[in-house]
Amino acid sequence: MYFRGHHLFFCRFLRNNMQFSYQFDVAGIMVIMTSLICAWIRPKLMKNFSLSLKLLILCAIAYNLLDSVTIILLQIANPKTYYITYFLLLLYFCVLFLIPYNSAKYFYELCGEKVNRLFMDGSLAIVIAASTFGNIFFDLLFKMDKETMYYSHGPLSWLSFVYYLLCASMVGACTFRHSRYLGRIRKRLLITVFMITIFDLIYQIILPEHSLTGLIIALAVAMTIVVFCFVDVTIDELTGLNNRTGFIRSCDELMHKQSMEGYSMVKVQVYHMQELNERTGMENGDKVLMLLAENIKRCVDNAKNKAVCGRIGGDTFAVLLDEELSINTITNASLSESITNPLTGLDYAVSFYAGVYRLEEGDNDINKMLDHAGYALKWVSGNFKTNVAFYDADIRKEDEHRKSVEQRVRGAIQDREFKVYLQPVCDTMTRERVSAEALVRWIDSKNQMINPGDFIPILEKNGFITELDLYVLDEVCRILREWINQGLDVVPVSVNFSRVDVDHYGIVEEIIATVDKYRLDHKLIKIELTESAFNDNMENIITMLRKLRENGFIVMMDDFGSGYSNLNMFKDMPLDIVKIDMYFLRNIENSEKGLIVLESVVQMAKRLGLQIVVEGVETQEQYDFIRKLRCEMIQGFYFAKPMPSEIFPDQITAG
Numbered sequence: 001m002y003f004r005g006h007h008l009f010f011c012r013f014l015r016n017n018m019q020f021s022y023q024f025d026v027a028g029i030m031v032i033m034t035s036l037i038c039a040w041i042r043p044k045l046m047k048n049f050s051l052s053l054k055l056l057i058l059c060a061i062a063y064n065l066l067d068s069v070t071i072i073l074l075q076i077a078n079p080k081t082y083y084i085t086y087f088l089l090l091l092y093f094c095v096l097f098l099i100p101y102n103s104a105k106y107f108y109e110l111c112g113e114k115v116n117r118l119f120m121d122g123s124l125a126i127v128i129a130a131s132t133f134g135n136i137f138f139d140l141l142f143k144m145d146k147e148t149m150y151y152s153h154g155p156l157s158w159l160s161f162v163y164y165l166l167c168a169s170m171v172g173a174c175t176f177r178h179s180r181y182l183g184r185i186r187k188r189l190l191i192t193v194f195m196i197t198i199f200d201l202i203y204q205i206i207l208p209e210h211s212l213t214g215l216i217i218a219l220a221v222a223m224t225i226v227v228f229c230f231v232d233v234t235i236d237e238l239t240g241l242n243n244r245t246g247f248i249r250s251c252d253e254l255m256h257k258q259s260m261e262g263y264s265m266v267k268v269q270v271y272h273m274q275e276l277n278e279r280t281g282m283e284n285g286d287k288v289l290m291l292l293a294e295n296i297k298r299c300v301d302n303a304k305n306k307a308v309c310g311r312i313g314g315d316t317f318a319v320l321l322d323e324e325l326s327i328n329t330i331t332n333a334s335l336s337e338s339i340t341n342p343l344t345g346l347d348y349a350v351s352f353y354a355g356v357y358r359l360e361e362g363d364n365d366i367n368k369m370l371d372h373a374g375y376a377l378k379w380v381s382g383n384f385k386t387n388v389a390f391y392d393a394d395i396r397k398e399d400e401h402r403k404s405v406e407q408r409v410r411g412a413i414q415d416r417e418f419k420v421y422l423q424p425v426c427d428t429m430t431r432e433r434v435s436a437e438a439l440v441r442w443i444d445s446k447n448q449m450i451n452p453g454d455f456i457p458i459l460e461k462n463g464f465i466t467e468l469d470l471y472v473l474d475e476v477c478r479i480l481r482e483w484i485n486q487g488l489d490v491v492p493v494s495v496n497f498s499r500v501d502v503d504h505y506g507i508v509e510e511i512i513a514t515v516d517k518y519r520l521d522h523k524l525i526k527i528e529l530t531e532s533a534f535n536d537n538m539e540n541i542i543t544m545l546r547k548l549r550e551n552g553f554i555v556m557m558d559d560f561g562s563g564y565s566n567l568n569m570f571k572d573m574p575l576d577i578v579k580i581d582m583y584f585l586r587n588i589e590n591s592e593k594g595l596i597v598l599e600s601v602v603q604m605a606k607r608l609g610l611q612i613v614v615e616g617v618e619t620q621e622q623y624d625f626i627r628k629l630r631c632e633m634i635q636g637f638y639f640a641k642p643m644p645s646e647i648f649p650d651q652i653t654a655g
Helices: 007-041 043-047 051-076 079-110 117-137 158-177 179-206 213-231 244-255 273-280 282-302 324-331 366-380 393-414 452-462 465-485 507-517 531-535 538-550 567-571 592-607 620-629
Strands: 142-144 151-153 264-270 308-311 316-321 352-358 388-390 418-427 433-443 493-497 525-530 554-560 577-580 611-615 633-635
Touching (some): 051 213, 079 117, 079 158, 158 179, 179 213, 179 244, 244 308, 244 316, 244 366, 264 273, 264 282, 264 366, 273 282, 282 308, 282 316, 352 366, 366 388, 366 393, 393 452, 393 465, 418 465, 433 452, 465 507, 465 525, 493 554, 507 525, 507 538, 525 538, 538 554, 577 592, 592 611
Parallel strands (some): 433 493, 493 525, 554 577, 577 611, 611 633
Antiparallel strands (some): 264 352, 308 316, 418 433, 418 633
């Protein structure tokens, strides 16, 4: 009924109006498809796209396709296709209204709000009815000139503008309410979308015959996908919960909306997740995380007051809630029935542990709360009596000590508060000093000595121990160079390195560079690693030790016997010296079994071609026994205690 016209008109219409719009429709489709390909590369993210976002993407594609198809049909100018064209145009306008509808729904879902479905659905129904049934009879929203086939506004076209304004207002209000959760990048995205929409409206007024709407919609949807799902991601790929960023923002928003009296920050962790993955497979590991996530989500959804949860690390979840009963519900979940070792068919027991920090008045630092809960979690992890620990006075005291050490240690290195003490290592038979061990002592600005047991474990946990170990090495090299320059006799000095250092990238190169800086023979430096380091990553250990030996360093295993060594590893381990732990020498003169064990260890090391240092010798009886075993070197208080490096050259012999 609308499409009577002449073929010549359609050709003229094509030349003047359609080609420009068609090119931008194709560009719009390309933009959308490119963003979807990016999403396809990360399928877990696609899985977590909400239904509203998926529908929004489909609508954007449909809009551009319908625009392009109708242009092509009008280019053909076949009267048989006029009714099809009109039907597609009606569908085109319906899709145009579904775009702001799904945009508003997705935005509300993203912010954790429920949209007023009655209001939204009713408004959508009105504009769709006006654009379909209305146009069949009354040309209410749009009409097509019978001669020119040009679109023009109908008497109720203002409804579409009102509808778009309504959806934009709802999104704007939601943005204002959830400004803290959205963050800077997402708010800038919304402003950008608003600005290009205004540009499109102005462009349409100036050049109504050329349409950029399809491209504008495609750009807006594509930018939303890229920003929300790739640049500023707040959702965890595996579980669909908040990731760390989303969790912190959600907590921040909640804390600024209501009183947090009675709330607690909870950290939940799977015990020995790496072992679980190794023994049952990554698929079962992910299954555990999913089950735990569902359990946590259920507790949060059933909480009387607003609660927030998220997966903030590989095997770590966090919850902000005000019901401590829910904490036990989370951690007491038994999922072992669902976890089966694919090789043995045996169930694998899964344990969960939780650290709880009760919020105090004035708390507003979410990372600090997580830190407190995490410190409580470390206390309880591996405890078989309970799986929940609260951040109480005792834990607080230790935590504050840890933070104090961490804050002071860097300045202590810069101020040279760490001093190198040397303990002589003597030839067992001649009692002459043949080596020394470098030990670090922290003497603070108040001239008080801090026990190594109070700071070494802390530095090993936070990784700062590597910087301290390299500092000690540098000090030892400086001292040796000074003695050489003074013409003093020098002996090799052993420097302790932590098991944490093994995984430090380029550690061997840093050791070599430090020693070479002082122009020292590499044989003057012995590298000591504690036995516990040899139980971690054997491949890295072997690689590191081989590099050191190839560069002329002497390699030692310290504290041998303290960690129930795997004796089989010695056949592959590139070692020069083993130090037998002083534990073997406690009351050895009164322990026949202890004597047998020590004698066996010494004989085994000798047969493997290793030199032996026995440390911890404190009595004449112990010394006499070591001499009988013919161990090469000996160390202990019986000969000399650790002493400041300044007085070491004066102590030529011991005893």
